[in-house]
Amino acid sequence: MEYKYSDITEKILRAAMNVHTVLRNGFRELIYQRSLIVEFGLLNIPFGREVNMPVLYKGIQVGLRRVDFLVEEKICVEIKATGQLENIHLNQAKNYLEAFNLEIGLLINFGANSLEWKRIYNNKFKPEN
Numbered sequence: 001m002e003y004k005y006s007d008i009t010e011k012i013l014r015a016a017m018n019v020h021t022v023l024r025n026g027f028r029e030l031i032y033q034r035s036l037i038v039e040f041g042l043l044n045i046p047f048g049r050e051v052n053m054p055v056l057y058k059g060i061q062v063g064l065r066r067v068d069f070l071v072e073e074k075i076c077v078e079i080k081a082t083g084q085l086e087n088i089h090l091n092q093a094k095n096y097l098e099a100f101n102l103e104i105g106l107l108i109n110f111g112a113n114s115l116e117w118k119r120i121y122n123n124k125f126k127p128e129n
Contacts, residue, residue, distance in 0.1 A: 003119065008045075008072055013117060015039035016108050017078075020115040029081040030128050032110040033068060037077070040071075045047035047071045053100045065099045076105035076120075085109050085116055 003009070019035040033049070040047050050067040051070040069077035078093045085107065093107040101124040124129040 003104075005074055008075055009042055009104070009119065011045050011108055012071055012075065012077060013108075014115065015043055015045060016110070017115055020052060020110055023110070025081070025111050026112060027081060027110070029079060029110075032079055032081055036069065037096060040069075047077075048073075053096075054097050065096055067096045067100065070100070070102075074102065074104065074117055076100055076102050078105065078107050079111045080107070082109060082112040085118065090120070092120065093118075093120050094122070100127055101106050102129075 002062070006105060015036055018039050019032060023031065023035060037049065048070040050066050050068065052064045052066050054126050055063045055065050068079050072076055076096050078089075078096060079091055082089070089107060089109075093105050097103070097105045101122075103122050105120040105122070106121055107118045
């Protein structure tokens with residue numbers, strides 16, 4: 001099945017699978033972040049790391065959120081290194097999509113025996129004209 005930006009998400013997931021195949025689980029999140037940077041470079045995936053975006057409340061900036069990766073300025077990638085993904089992780093990733101007004105995101109967990117990932121959609125996405 002084709003999804004929006006599936007070509008980009010497939011590259012991101014390939015990079016994540018490469019990292020998980022080599023490192024497996026058991027490392028801190030920072031190690032997986034740094035390893036993904038290497039893989040993104042090898043696969044020519046343009047990205048920003050730890051990108052800050054404002055959090056607005058009723059149009060007023062009340063803070064900043066930092067996403068692990070912003071790929072091609074279209075896809076938010078949040079990574080975890082935990083035994084299993086939980087609702088709090090999913091909610092955090094959805095909040096990032098809303099804060100960044102991005103349509104698609106990936107939540108990737110390196111902490112399980114097999115790589116876990118979820119494609120996330122922003123139901124509140126507002127296309128820019």
